[in-house]
Amino acid sequence: MCNHHTGDTGHSCSCTPSGRMLGFIQPWLLLLLSEESAHGYELLDKLNQNEDTQGVDPGFLYRTLRQFEEDGLLRSSWDVEGRGPARRVYEITPDGIEYLHAWADHIRSTRERLGRLLDTHESRFKSQTTKERR
Numbered sequence: 001m002c003n004h005h006t007g008d009t010g011h012s013c014s015c016t017p018s019g020r021m022l023g024f025i026q027p028w029l030l031l032l033l034s035e036e037s038a039h040g041y042e043l044l045d046k047l048n049q050n051e052d053t054q055g056v057d058p059g060f061l062y063r064t065l066r067q068f069e070e071d072g073l074l075r076s077s078w079d080v081e082g083r084g085p086a087r088r089v090y091e092i093t094p095d096g097i098e099y100l101h102a103w104a105d106h107i108r109s110t111r112e113r114l115g116r117l118l119d120t121h122e123s124r125f126k127s128q129t130t131k132e133r134r
Helices: 025-035 040-049 058-070 094-124
Strands: 002-005 012-015 074-079 087-092
Touching: 025 040, 025 058, 025 087, 025 094, 040 058, 040 087, 058 074, 087 094
Parallel strands: none
Antiparallel strands: 002 012, 074 087
């Protein structure tokens, strides 16, 4: 949206608020699994239906699932029922629920800090319109 280059310092800033929450795939994944167990493809499909997590890399998803399982946040089993090859089905563990709660606490705290930043910004630039700030 905006690109700034600040002269001699070489510092640049690229402001591209897309609405996408990069880095929040993990809590979304745990939240989805808190609703119901699922296999990787189902999780990928659900993440891609969410505007905040669209376009997640399948490799990243499966690495995250494996890591969460190693950390005890998830457990998996093979689903050999139905058509096609067996699929690994993931479910959240009690430790995973606790980790999800910790994420929610962190997000809540971040939201409060961001609110204070926005309040200060709005009070400082209250009289200027968006066009004037550009």
